[in-house]
Amino acid sequence: MGALTAVNIIKGPQLIAQILIFFFVSARNLFLSRATQHSMDDGEEFRSDPETNRNHGGSMISMIISESHHNTVPSDGMEPEEERECSVQSYTSERDWEMFFVEENGREFNRLNRVYPLPADVEEWGRLADLHTVLKLCLGSLYQAATIVDHVLAAKEGEKKRILDCGCGGGEWAIEMAKKFPHAEVIGVDLAPGPIRDLIPDNCRFEFEDLNEELSHFYGKFDVVHARSCFLGINNYRCFLDRLVRFLKPGGILLLAESPLWLAVPEPGLATDGENLEGQLMQMFRWVEDILQRNGSDIRGINNLRTLVEEHPQLENEEFLVMTVPVGPWMTGRDEYIGGLMRENVMKLAHALGPALLKAGHSLPTINGWIESVEGVLLSPSAKFVSNWIYCSATCVLNAEAGATTEDEEEGEEMARVWSGEEENSPQNRCLACVQRHSIWRPSAEPR
Ligand SMILES: C[S@@+](CC[C@H](N)C(=O)[O-])C[C@H]1O[C@@H](n2cnc3c(N)ncnc32)[C@H](O)[C@@H]1O
Structure with missing residues (x-):
């Protein structure tokens, strides 16, 4: 993989994206004439327009913007602004692309969050x-x-199960969850639309929001709130966590997974002074972290993720594990394959960071030098790196002060049994199974 050789180097994928967008807009105009209005009242479908549901038909991405953004595009047949409950959908405007994306230094970026x-x-x-x-x-x-x-999402008469994927990226997790839980409503939230796909399940849709904003229309609506690897776009991780907890229904579960930018070594304690490969790579990523921090990312907010979750007054039943993923094909069997994929991924990440470094005022030769150094270290035959992923889960308290109902209390008791391991297949029992299954599993280590 070569370094960034010119500012406008990545034109191919862009062209393909634009062709796809063209087809998307044309197909969209053909199929969709109405905007979706959604209601978030408990037990009700989010999409309240059956016609749009049918048209959506699992074949088009759903574009929804919250009313908190004032740049919504009016389109034919939509209800007047004041009649909409919280989100509007834009399907008929040619301005969609520009509304969500901006091109900078040869790549496309979201417009919502800088x-x-x-x-x-x-x-x-x-x-x-x-x-x-x-x-x-x-x-x-x-x-x-x-x-x-599985317990929280089990189908229950008269109750709509909802899953929120915060910072859903290309939407893979949200779509797979929608397939796995067809009775649940899955919403993926991100700063801009993801790739155009042929098959999005009917029970899955995507909205575009900045998770640094209040988003109070999501409060108390979700059984599962998931956020994986979002921290680079978060300006205050503590507030972000607080917001995610507010999105949960009482008894709902929060699923977090984060990994710092820097890579670690399989044996902690190896030198990090820049005199060896490990130290060099560590220094290279610290340089980038400092730049991103100055740009507003709460880059170090995830360093004490465990404490943040443990100390959150509305969370209980906390579980933590650190998953150590090899970077580079230095292990054997399946882990060699995983390591190869991860090394390629980190190298692509270095390229993807190029435009942001350029925007921060660094020169093209400096950035190219940095990318080449990262690649050089990762490709070195003696390189052995790992990426540590901290996974946290916790449930939202059933809110005793607000006056829990008998049903809440029963639910709480059942939850306690599941968490305590009394129930077959409780998290503890499963975790042990995972430890055995994954040679690289390190349940007790902290990333830093
Ligand atoms: C590294 S990607 C991870 C995508 C996905 N969660 C996954 O694990 O495959 C981070 C995603 O979070 C989104 N994101 C970051 N900050 C955000 C914010 N403030 N509001 C909404 N989405 C955000 C980014 O746009 C990006 O798609």
Whole structure:
């Protein structure tokens, strides 16, 4: 993989994206004539327009912008602004692309949030899809705390189950969850639309929001709130966590997974002084972290993620694990494959960071030098790196002060049994199984 050789180097994927967008807009105009209005009252479908539901037909991406943004595009047949409950959908305007994306230094970026440094384009979505595959392989599941998640999402008469994927990227996790839980409503939230897909399940849709904003229309609506690897676009991780908890219904479960930018070494304690490969790479990523921090990312907000979750007054039943993923093909068997994919991913990440570094005022030769150094270290035959992923899960307290109902109390008791391990397949029992299954599993280590 070569370094950034010119500012406008990545034209191919962009062209493909634009062709796809053209087809998308034309097909969209053909199929969709009405905007979707959604209601978030409990027990009610989000999409209240059956016609649009049918047209959506699992074949088009759903574009919804919250009323908190005033740049909504009016389109034929939509209800007047004041009649909409909270989100509007834009399907008929040619201005959609420009509304969501801006081109900078050869890549496309979201328009909503200037803190998030990574592109939102075909190339980046490909990287995120690979990362999703790797993390799913390593975890052996789509989500941690599977017993609780399955329990919380079990179909229940008269209750609409809802899942929110915050910072959903290309939408892989949200779509897979929608397929796995067809009775649940899944919403993926991100700063801009993801790739155009043929098949999006009817029970899955995407909205575009900045998660640094209040988003109070989501409060208390979700059984599962998931956020994986969002921290680069978050300006205050503590507030972000607080907001995610507010999105949960009482008894709902929060699923977090984050990994710092820098890579670690498999044996902690190896030198990090810049005199060896490990130290060099560490220094290279610290340089970038400082730049991103100055740009507004709460880059170090995830360093004490465990404490933040443990100390949150509305969270209980906390579970933590650190998943150590090899970077580079230095292990054997499945882990060699995973390591190869991860190394490619980190190299693509270095390229993806190029435009943000350029925007921060660094020269093209400096950035190219940095990318080449990262690649050089990662490709070195003696390189042995790992990426540490901290996974946290916790449930939202059933809110005793607000006056829990008998039903809440029964639910609480059942939850306590599941968490305590009394129930077969409780998280503890599952975790042990995971430890055995994954040679690289390190349940007790902290990333820093
Ligand atoms: C590294 S990607 C991870 C995507 C996905 N969660 C996954 O694990 O495959 C981070 C995603 O979070 C989104 N994101 C970051 N900050 C955000 C914010 N403030 N509001 C909404 N989305 C955000 C980015 O646009 C990006 O798609």
